[in-house]
Amino acid sequence: MLMSGNYRIIHPVEDGHQLWLRGETAAGAKVTANKKSPTINIAKEELENGWKGGEVRLRLQNSKELRALGRDGFRIAGNSQQVDIMASAEQGLLYGAYHLLRMQETGKITENIQVEEKPAFDIRILNHWDNLNRTVERGYAGYSLWRWDQLPEVVSPRYEAYARANASIGINATVLNNVNASPDILKAEYLQKVKVLADIFRPYGIKVYLSINFSSPKILGGLEDSDPLNPAVPLWWKEKVKEIYKLIPDFGGFLVKANSEGQPGPQDYGRTHVDGANMLADALKPYKGIVMWRAFVYAPDEPDRAKQAYAEFMPFDGEFRDNVIIQVKNGPVDFQPREPFSPLFGAMQKTPVMAELQITQEYLGFSNHLAYLSTMWEEFLKSDTYSKGEGSTVAKATDGSLFNHSLSAISGVANIGVDDNWCGHHFAQANWYAFGRLAWNHELTSEAIADEWIRMTFSSDPEFLVPVKKMMLDSREAVVNYMMPLGLHHIFAEGHHYGPQPWYSQAAREDWTCVYYHKASKEAIGFDRTTKGSNAVAQYFSPLREQFNNPATCPDEYLLWFHHLPWDFKMKDGKTLWDALCYKYDKGVQQAREFQKIWDKAGSLIDEHRFQHVQSRLKIQASDAVWWKDACLLYFQTFSNKPIPYDIERPVHELNDLKKIRLNMRHTN
Template identity: 70%
Template sequence: MNFNLRQLAFFLLICCCIPSFVLAEDGSQLWLRFPHIKQGISSNQIFVKGNSATINIAKKELINYWQGQAVELKTDTSLKSLKDGFKITSDPKKITISSSTEIGLLYGVYHILRLQETKADTQNLNITEKPSYDVRILNHWDNLDRTVERGYAGYSLWKWDELPNVISPRYEAYARANASIGINSVVLNNVNASPNILKKDYLEKVKVLADIFRPYGIKVYLSVNFSSPKVLGNLENSDPLNKSVKVWWKDKTSEIYKLIPDFGGFLVKANSEGQPGPQDYGRTHADGANMMADVLKPFGGIVMWRAFVYNPTPEDRAKQAYNEFVPLDGKFRDNVIIQIKNGPVDFQPREAFSPLFGAMKKTSKMVEFQITQEYLGFSNHLVFLAPLFKETLDSDTYAFGKGSSIAKITDGTLKTTQLSAIAAVANIGEDNNWTGHHFAQANWYAFGRLAWNNDLTSDHIADEWLKQTFTTETNFVNPIKNMMLTSRETAVDYMMPLGLHHIFANEHHYGPEPWGDYPGARPDWTPVYYHKADANGLGFDRTMSGSNAVSQYNSPLKEIYNNINTTPENLLLWFHHVPWDYQMKNNKSMWDNLAYKYDKGVKGVRTYQKIWDQVESYVDKERFFAVQSKLKIQAKDAFWWKDACLLYFQGFSKMPIPYDIERPIHELEDLKKIKLNMKHHN
């Protein structure tokens, strides 16, 4: 075929305009691939009044991807009790999506598209959906220099140096992905916040993002530095009871809302890990949070005040948030929500749930999860986090009697609040596949789906995600779903089984370092603080005769956890210092159980390698080899964890590693020499 220059230019233009889903699969389309659909229904098959930006997005999605009958989008004020939820009904001629809000109609559109892509029934629909939480929020730990603390998928999406003039197409793609799973809020910047985010030039950049996100139903929030009045306003201090400080925050808040009328509010990390806060001036967390809440109140804004606080103290670190916040129960304004990490230490592969959830009965509370895998192998390890999220949400705190799950306490079922909320630290960066590992996308998806409906099962979520992201072929979905559903427990097995926790390498938290006892370091920043291995046994004694952390839980949990014989074995070493020869329920010693768990974890990852290799024919080459390569790393890392921990702890137990499990392949002294040069924001 002969092309002249004009024809060649036209051909290249057409090629550039072809949607990327027909190209090699790089993961950039996430779960919104629609690989077999070239065109959806025509515009004259969509019945809707109005022509807003949100409605236009809903129509565009249907025109591009819906292949069923005609669709009517209908706002219905009688459905206000569903909030941004929706009703979907169908007859042979059309589907009707009804909601009291336009964003609810868009959510309904994404719902039927999900049904279509997972090959569910779209003919006999009678669906009512109401979100479990009002505020469903991603926390980005993104810095203004575009590094990402605990980020493993490249630099930040937010190109601050280019904003507000240059707008990346990924901003809208990001908003669309979130809206498709019901996420409606985003904190743009790191909780270790720079005061500069509140400068006028940065607020104008934030406004651009807020304008892009708004049609997708997403509100913008900011992490703020408590010392901002002193740093930016040149005030003498940032004391929350100082009238000048209050005026500064009031003026700054007014400035923000003039630019962004639907601004969500502030996220605050205060008096933790060196961050400034009200305690610097002899004030309480309530004093600081309430001052900010008062200036946000006229605009409908909220304060999310983090309960992740700990300072150098001889007290058990797991007790500190409870000790600081429980005395303040009932003293916070109604537009303050206390944001509590799922566990009392720090996003461990497994933790007991934070006792704060069952203790602060007069205060609004929200769960903070971590999607980014800071403690779970970064973007190298395949670990599906829905089971971890569900484990926390389904945990019974007994705060209001039996059945007081964390889900019911935080979603307003048992404790009526002005707003209910749930948060997770994002794993999103500028990598083509957004999250650094193709399967890490599933954790972003899982959080969104559980924030929308906390009754969903891990199985259901994995099934949805796989069918949309890869294929609906049963021979692919079933084995890979099983791999996903077991992957979190497998990671716990090869990292920290039986309730072990925080025995990671210093600072970057990648790889094992149970021998870590750093000269001059704070004790609670060292692994030996947490595992307390000695000749007698292993584990942190948090019983009434130990640190007494068990007393922070409601009955009957405090009694269950206090007794070594009734403590769940997957939390045994969290609550007890257990003798090496302690006989467990399978009649084997604690030491043998520890060894078998590590071995099981290694075998689990090796099994995943085999499973993945067997489904090669169902996956495009680019993603197949990318995941295969990551599994090789994970397998090596699992063996590294097994050898490091068993060889180190064997020095205390003086007991043989059971002879029917694979022998170590490393020398302990060689493992101790490993020093990885990794940063938080690689």
């Protein structure tokens, strides 16, 4: 095996490659450990290089108190002169080491250090939508990290750098390949390549998972079909799983996209999701592997796509094996800039459910727009499902505490590629960081996470920290404002999901058009999901269903998600709906321009390279915000026949010119 370098690469230009791991690299701290292992050695080396205080003692201890913190939990006790990091397992010591260094780099070290941490979710996993040809579906940071053409012989130094970055924020699992999976990933030659990555990741506490194609037994095994009730099919899977675990003893399991957007699945043979998931779960069970079965399904004959996942999975609650977890996108449609939470969270109580978040900005301006997504995820995780009364948040419904599930997980669709700065946009690194931190502790605030990230990545200077943090905290709401305010959703241009195309009306499926979602007419706009419409509100628990059902009580941010309302509908602040839309779009434009001002003023406080890179992206974002505002308001104005309020900036585009814009990219996931 050839190593093409050491993972601690020194870049002559500040290109963001170091991410948030910028502490001292030759501190020479005194660090001792009572055991040796590859994982403990990493923890020891990180502290020796980065800790600026006194002695650190790493102590692996099998006490009842430490075992209660799980394999990943840890305790830190002491002071700046001598501190102990204690855990019952090696991973805990590694996470404790990174936590202590984070405290140091963010100014949190006090005279008396007393910390006890355990993660909220057992499995904290990145989903890579990476294809075997190294293209990345919904990837905006270059090609895939995984050089399948060179593996297993040549190993990129970025593999270990990737593992280190993930371990530093508590991510402990990764799915290497796209959910639109090629069967080839299960070929022996590819499993040898996967083994190399698994061996590199293992000391960092990271398990490898694979997305699988449900038709693999037929395609790879030459079987007549892939019917889970054909005895030869589960036998093929058992042999394949055995082959995998012989190579990778700690292999995590499978992620499955089945009977969705053309992907094969058990329904091809008249079987159910339960039949397919349980077959795979049985094959993995002897090795303690799990199945993450995606709930992203929607049928062309369902009049409301938002209802489909609930309708398809709720009847099977309690029928899945105990090593199956249902992976559900945070909203009921598809990673929109704002959606209410999927009603499956809280409703599915007998089966573990995990959230699928999208770190990559498919619907939020790709790597061109600054959109700090922690605020979105915090909003989602803190949403109350009311499934067991008040306080039954999405976080509690998924972390195992509300329904007493032994299996808990959370996933994020990765935004990582081979770009020097990993994520395409320097501020997109914050979303990778925020996912890891929230996966570890979903009670952290977006403000606290942003504060950490800015201090570790850029500067602790208040002149930089305070305004830039505010910019981050405002950024996602700004994107909602200039793209799809007041509950509008999925009015992106055909295929690429970057720019606006609210007039898009011709597609292979009605629910792949934009007019399907906004339903604008001369009388009204919005999707009626009330009891008089699709009745999607019925999928939520009281009092949410009643709150969402009534436009007078429905939160403004979800108004047009649940209601089809006249243009002169009176909002809570007295404005008409039309005027409210206009002011929201305009506010988004003004916010994007304000980000430019904040960044330009802060530029003298950081390095020139990153400053200019972000500055150029903010210019694009401000221009795109105007594009969105003009396209949506000029188009909707053809229905409302109302003037744009005169204190709002006039459109600078012509609608006919905007309709001519074409960008061609791939379909969704």
